[in-house]
Amino acid sequence: MTDRLESLGSVPPDARASTGDGGSAAKPVTVPDLRAARANGRKIVALTAYDHPTARLLDDAGIDVLLVGDSVGNNVLGYDSTLPVTMEEMLHHTRAVSRGARRALVVADMPYLSYQTGRRDAIRNAGRFLKEGGAAAVKLEGGRKRAGLIRSLLDAEIPVMAHIGLTPQSVHMMGGYRVQGKRVDEARSLVEDARALEEAGAFAIVLEGMPEAVGRMVTEAVGIPTIGIGAGRFCDGQVLVFHDLVALGPGPLPKFARAYAQVGAAIASAARRFIEDVRGGAFPLDAEVYGHPVGLPTPARSGGR
Numbered sequence: 001m002t003d004r005l006e007s008l009g010s011v012p013p014d015a016r017a018s019t020g021d022g023g024s025a026a027k028p029v030t031v032p033d034l035r036a037a038r039a040n041g042r043k044i045v046a047l048t049a050y051d052h053p054t055a056r057l058l059d060d061a062g063i064d065v066l067l068v069g070d071s072v073g074n075n076v077l078g079y080d081s082t083l084p085v086t087m088e089e090m091l092h093h094t095r096a097v098s099r100g101a102r103r104a105l106v107v108a109d110m111p112y113l114s115y116q117t118g119r120r121d122a123i124r125n126a127g128r129f130l131k132e133g134g135a136a137a138v139k140l141e142g143g144r145k146r147a148g149l150i151r152s153l154l155d156a157e158i159p160v161m162a163h164i165g166l167t168p169q170s171v172h173m174m175g176g177y178r179v180q181g182k183r184v185d186e187a188r189s190l191v192e193d194a195r196a197l198e199e200a201g202a203f204a205i206v207l208e209g210m211p212e213a214v215g216r217m218v219t220e221a222v223g224i225p226t227i228g229i230g231a232g233r234f235c236d237g238q239v240l241v242f243h244d245l246v247a248l249g250p251g252p253l254p255k256f257a258r259a260y261a262q263v264g265a266a267i268a269s270a271a272r273r274f275i276e277d278v279r280g281g282a283f284p285l286d287a288e289v290y291g292h293p294v295g296l297p298t299p300a301r302s303g304g305r
């Protein structure tokens with residue numbers, strides 16, 4: 001825990017004690033803390049989270065940023081892309097995560113068509129994540145074409161994390177989920193995007209799905225933190241999708257992800273054992289039933305029925 005808390009600069013030594021109730025007494029991570037982390041060369045560690053118990057566990061483990069990604073669509077809601085995800089769905093999940101986060105910075109992903117339709121929509125929707133969702137910042141996809149929008153959100157006091165490279169909301173424009181920046185002109189374009197986003201006031205940029213060399217070029221070209229997912233080792237931090245981290249999804253992991261636990265397999269095994277025990281009469285046992293009422297005659301045993 002202490003190692004993680006030390007990953008960002010703002011945690012005073014006397015704020016490291018656990019509260020003893022599963023939460024952390026540490027000072028909450030702020031947007032300026034993330035900027036300071038880059039300046040001080042400390043890696044930022046982020047994970048997606050979509051629900052309260054997961055947010056609690058990840059927060060207690062010392063994660064810096066909980067991203068309520070619109071990947072909730074693929075990972076939790078059963079959609080085959082992020083495009084169908086709605087504002088109401090995102091708010092519902094953001095509220096659950098915010099209630100579980102005591103230290104981590106909660107960033108809410110703006111779903112498709114919640115910001116592409118104009119600045120008024122974008123401010124109203126982004127503001128809802130802070131006002132109703134308990135988030136501290138929002139994330140939106142796109143490069144230099146989002147610069148004006150980001151300025152408008154900052155005018156409304158809404159911190160913005162940008163996201164370039166493989167941007168899943170552009171799946172149809174990209175012709176699939178493809179690594180971006182593989183040609184030199186594309187790589188330079190990503191650098192220009194990142195510079196424009198920094199200039200507009202984004203406090204960090206997610207770099208997704210690009211060659212390591214491009215992740216490095218972008219990181220070296222800007223002064224704000226880059227947080228990579230499939231963008232190599234030279235970013236200022238790393239983010240993974242929670243369901244990849246614990247192998248909870250159905251399919252094979254993407255090349256850049258690492259499973260630190262096999263939770264999907266553990267759940268399936270628990271369910272199989274439960275089915276077997278119930279059908280075989282091994283669940284529940286005596287210790288798992290409430291005591292017999294006083295004065296009621298004990299019936300002869302008949303297989304639990």
Ligand code: KIV
Nearest residue numbers: 048069070071206229
């Ligand atoms: O929605 C999401 O999970 C994301 C991450 C891939 C950064 O945007």
